[in-house]
Amino acid sequence: GAVVSQHPSWVICKSGTSVKIECRSLDFQATTMFWYRQFPKQSLMLMATSNEGSKATYEQGVEKDKFLINHASLTLSTLTVTSAHPEDSSFYICSADRTSGRGGTQYFGPGTRLTVL
């Protein structure tokens, strides 16, 4: 149980285009999902918290108009990188919060490698 998928697993796009990444919790519902970015040899950096049915909460320094997040259902959150530039090339990882009786645990997707040419 607690499987999270991401699609696509990798994408290459031209500078100036937009890219959408999907994050799905396959066997549980998640009111909250998170989006992270990871550069080579570095740790995960939280970008935003995605809440079902409400606006996402962005971390300081993350442009909300550039990284559009939509959490339309309890099993799907999407991240759209708008007008992508080479500096947006990174590994994007989502997680879904699964709450049990004693608290929540985040389960992570496999990640999406974005390369902007």
Added chain:
Amino acid sequence: LAKTTQPISMDSYEGQEVNITCSHNNIATNDYITWYQQFPSQGPRFIIQGYKTKVTNEVASLFIPADRKSSTLSLPRVSLSDTAVYYCLVGDGAAGNKLTFGGGTRVLVKP
């Protein structure tokens, strides 16, 4: 959010036990301790979570002293496939509670 401190890297050999200690001096009463494993170009994988004392599952054990200011992840009899980065995180486990990743510990298992 409680900050965590872990060793940057550790080397071990196949068949040995690996113990990674994480310091979290500012852990709050409601905080849980969670460990994740990450392979290159993959998302982190949940290993184990605990609140106090000892927790054991099929892959690891987690030791938490009474003051909860540190925790130790124990990986028994590691194999080459256990080479990865291991992250210790602290959070109150409430729904929607965000986690802050530290640098993690890069474990290299040698033959």
